[in-house]
Amino acid sequence: MNQAPLSGSPLLELQALNCRFGGLRALDRVSLAVKSGEIFGLIGPNGAGKTTLFNLISGLTAASGGRILWRGQPISGLRPDRIARLGLARTFQNLRLFASMSALENVLVGLHGRGRTPLVAGLLGTAAFRRRQRELEAQAFNLLELLELAPLAQQSAGSLSYGNQRRLEIARALATGPRLLLLDEPAAGLNPAEKSELSALIRLLRQRFDLTVLIIEHHVPLMMDLCDRLAVLNFGERIALGTPELVRRDPAVIEAYLGGAVEEAS
Amino acid sequence: MPLDASLLVQMLLGALLGLSVYLPLRAGQLSLATPGFYAIGGYTAALLSTRFPALAGDGALYPLPSLLLELVLAALIAGALALAIGGPVLKLKGIYLAIATIALVEILRVLNLNLGFTGGATGLFAIPQPFEGPVGYLLLSLAVLALVCWLCARLERLRLGRAMEAIREDELAAACMGLDTARVKLLSFLFSALVAAVAGVISAHFLNTWNARQGSFDASITTLAFVVFGGSRTWLGPVVGGLALTALPELLRPVGDLRLVVYGLVILLGPILFPQGLITPELLRRLRWPFRQTSAEAPAP
Ligand SMILES: Nc1ncnc2c1ncn2[C@@H]1O[C@H](COP(=O)(O)OP(=O)(O)OP(=O)(O)O)[C@@H](O)[C@H]1O
Ligand SMILES: [Mg+2]
Numbered sequence: 001m002n003q004a005p006l007s008g009s010p011l012l013e014l015q016a017l018n019c020r021f022g023g024l025r026a027l028d029r030v031s032l033a034v035k036s037g038e039i040f041g042l043i044g045p046n047g048a049g050k051t052t053l054f055n056l057i058s059g060l061t062a063a064s065g066g067r068i069l070w071r072g073q074p075i076s077g078l079r080p081d082r083i084a085r086l087g088l089a090r091t092f093q094n095l096r097l098f099a100s101m102s103a104l105e106n107v108l109v110g111l112h113g114r115g116r117t118p119l120v121a122g123l124l125g126t127a128a129f130r131r132r133q134r135e136l137e138a139q140a141f142n143l144l145e146l147l148e149l150a151p152l153a154q155q156s157a158g159s160l161s162y163g164n165q166r167r168l169e170i171a172r173a174l175a176t177g178p179r180l181l182l183l184d185e186p187a188a189g190l191n192p193a194e195k196s197e198l199s200a201l202i203r204l205l206r207q208r209f210d211l212t213v214l215i216i217e218h219h220v221p222l223m224m225d226l227c228d229r230l231a232v233l234n235f236g237e238r239i240a241l242g243t244p245e246l247v248r249r250d251p252a253v254i255e256a257y258l259g260g261a262v263e264e265a266s
Numbered sequence: 267m268p269l270d271a272s273l274l275v276q277m278l279l280g281a282l283l284g285l286s287v288y289l290p291l292r293a294g295q296l297s298l299a300t301p302g303f304y305a306i307g308g309y310t311a312a313l314l315s316t317r318f319p320a321l322a323g324d325g326a327l328y329p330l331p332s333l334l335l336e337l338v339l340a341a342l343i344a345g346a347l348a349l350a351i352g353g354p355v356l357k358l359k360g361i362y363l364a365i366a367t368i369a370l371v372e373i374l375r376v377l378n379l380n381l382g383f384t385g386g387a388t389g390l391f392a393i394p395q396p397f398e399g400p401v402g403y404l405l406l407s408l409a410v411l412a413l414v415c416w417l418c419a420r421l422e423r424l425r426l427g428r429a430m431e432a433i434r435e436d437e438l439a440a441a442c443m444g445l446d447t448a449r450v451k452l453l454s455f456l457f458s459a460l461v462a463a464v465a466g467v468i469s470a471h472f473l474n475t476w477n478a479r480q481g482s483f484d485a486s487i488t489t490l491a492f493v494v495f496g497g498s499r500t501w502l503g504p505v506v507g508g509l510a511l512t513a514l515p516e517l518l519r520p521v522g523d524l525r526l527v528v529y530g531l532v533i534l535l536g537p538i539l540f541p542q543g544l545i546t547p548e549l550l551r552r553l554r555w556p557f558r559q560t561s562a563e564a565p566a567p
Contacts, residue, residue: 058442084444098435100499101428109432112425113444122424123417176444 011036018065026052028236039213041227048233050216059083089178091169093185099158107140110175143171162189183215199226271400278407280512284492284504286462291498293454294434298486299367302374303344303459305481307466310340312390312476328394344463352455378478389477418501495536497543
């Protein structure tokens with residue numbers, strides 16, 4: 001878990017990724033590298049291919065071409081659960097919580113990989129098993145607390161408010177013990193107060209868990225403020241890459257996407 | 267017919283078959299293979315006990331160690347088949363999985379009908395009795411059902427049980443949390459096969475005769491009805507469904523010819539009035555059912 005990244009070599013590297021759905025080019029030779037410890041933003045208009053990129057990284061969709069390297073090793077073609085166990089966790093744009101399970105149980109599912117006990121010990125409920133179970137629950141509870149969901153631990157996930165469900169998705173992803181956290185529009189549907197807290201929360205999580213963050217978000221001011229670097233997608237092509245200042249001044253970006261929003265942000 | 271020991275045995279076996287359908291369903295897998303594994307159990311018991319005199323012993327009753335051997339062998343055969351076909355079959359989802367598992371039941375039925383050693387259409391007769399009367403079967407079925415219920419109740423609070431539930435809720439999200447969904451689904455399918463095979467062994471002795479009709483498409487639907495009626499989100503649901511729906515046709519005998527209509531109405535109205543089945547975790551929580559807490563390990567009773 002604490003392997004230091006080789007200096008200079010990126011944590012995650014995408015090389016000329018292609019993704020086609022029938023005749024549609026959802027991604028067209030997209031390359032980028034995410035360095036360990038940074039908060040890397042992905043922006044672009046609706047349908048630009050941002051979520052598709054996440055789906056490729058997390059193994060849900062097969063690439064039509066190109067490579068995905070994790071710590072220098074190719075991971076394309078691995079099953080989603082294998083990729084998750086390598087230390088990549090994600091949230092979903094259209095919330096995909098385990099709706100009828102409690103908030104605490106949702107996080108416990110995230111902790112699944114750390115709960116290994118022999119089945120027999122579990123069936124018999126041995127003392128060691130019960131102790132381990134309590135430890136896991138305490139861990140899950142701590143995560144809920146960190147995301148200000150502790151009072152809702154026993155509520156079913158489906159009954160939570162939109163903002164709470166978004167944070168529960170983050171808690172569940174963190175429970176898997178990731179090195180890289182992929183956040184797909186975490187601010188969507190949040191009220192302004194919640195939105196303004198989000199940046200601080202993501203920074204806190206990065207520091208607390210020694211995380212690297214790859215984030216998709218439409219809220220440009222938030223992204224300009226939060227991200228160390230940004231990539232801009234448009235019709236499946238990466239049209240810009242760099243620091244927020246660089247991206248904000250990029251003519252292609254202004255042309256394709258940002259327009260007035262950039263002026264507003266500055 | 268009153269609620270006698272024979273009917274009680276059938277009800278308990280019904281509850282076991284309900285649990286067999288429930289186990290994969292808890293992991294979101296609509297498998298209707300239960301009657302196939304049930305038939306495997308029945309044929310294993312029928313063949314071993316009628317074709318191998320060495321197992322029959324010299325007493326009037328069929329020896330219990332032989333019965334135990336049948337149970338173990340039936341579980342091994344059904345388990346091996348479940349593991350062998352589970353991999354490819356469980357890649358199918360929803361209704362496609364249901365159709366594939368019905369096909370499995372049909373293949374086994376046709377094989378049993380046409381293979382020489384299974385006795386063809388007439389089946390196998392004079393299966394020896396390990397007990398003098400239905401009470402022995404009642405105690406055995408009760409013990410087995412209690413054991414399976416206990417295992418299911420424990421399972422629901424274990425990591426594996428939680429993984430099954432997560433897969434039912436959202437398989438894709440579960441995989442993205444690092445769950446080996448294929449393995450969890452295969453395990454639930456395996457458990458289902460084991461329970462059905464054990465029920466088949468008991469049933470073959472109890473019925474005294476066994477033939478291909480015991481594992482048919484109708485049985486797939488009937489056992490599914492147990493779970494739909496009783497509820498598929500906690501182990502108590504299929505138990506209640508299996509007990510009630512097995513008893514109902516017999517208890518309705520006084521109604522005469524109308525009984526099948528009434529039976530049909532109950533099966534129809536159940537899901538309309540209780541879409542999640544009679545027994546749900548929420549209901550149990552409201553009734554303060556002591557064996558199901560949301561997640562916390564319940565204090566040992
Ligand atoms: N499974 C799929 N099958 C077919 N087309 C798809 C599939 N997934 C995505 N697409 C298409 O690929 C394109 C990119 O979609 P994607 O969801 O990646 O966009 P996005 O950048 O995340 O957009 P948004 O900001 O609206 O979330 C869209 O045109 C979409 O319709
Ligand atoms: Mg998207």
